[in-house]
Amino acid sequence: MATSTPPPSNPSPSPSSNGVSGRSLWAQRLWWLISALSGTLEIEADIKRIEQQNAKLDEMILRTRNDKKQIEKETEQIKKETEQIKKDNERLAELESKIDSSFRKYGINLPLTQIPDQP
Numbered sequence: 243m244a245t246s247t248p249p250p251s252n253p254s255p256s257p258s259s260n261g262v263s264g265r266s267l268w269a270q271r272l273w274w275l276i277s278a279l280s281g282t283l284e285i286e287a288d289i290k291r292i293e294q295q296n297a298k299l300d301e302m303i304l305r306t307r308n309d310k311k312q313i314e315k316e317t318e319q320i321k322k323e324t325e326q327i328k329k330d331n332e333r334l335a336e337l338e339s340k341i342d343s344s345f346r347k348y349g350i351n352l353p354l355t356q357i358p359d360q361p
Contacts, residue, residue: 335357338357
């Protein structure tokens with residue numbers, strides 16, 4: 243904020259009835275007014291800066307929320323795809339088992355396939 247400086251000294255040699263000259267009184271009032279306006283301007287500048295910072299933070303929060311929603315959607319899609327792959331693997335294992343049993347039943351001698359390790 244504004245740094246306070248002492249009011250200007252009395253430039254008028256003729257004092258008023260209360261010991262302070264009219265010119266000095268006006269100088270003091272003017273100094274006070276200038277100090278008050280200077281402080282007001284600084285406060286308004288601070289308010290504007292804070293509002294800009296708040297707007298940036300709001301934008302970042304919105305972007306983060308959107309990113310989070312996108313990540314949740316992608317995670318859900320990956321879970322669905324993983325479940326489908328598991329079902330497909332189970333179905334393939336059943337079919338391989340049936341094929342192997344049919345080959346044994348009818349005496350078809352093929353080398354046994356290695357069963358891959360399931361995660």
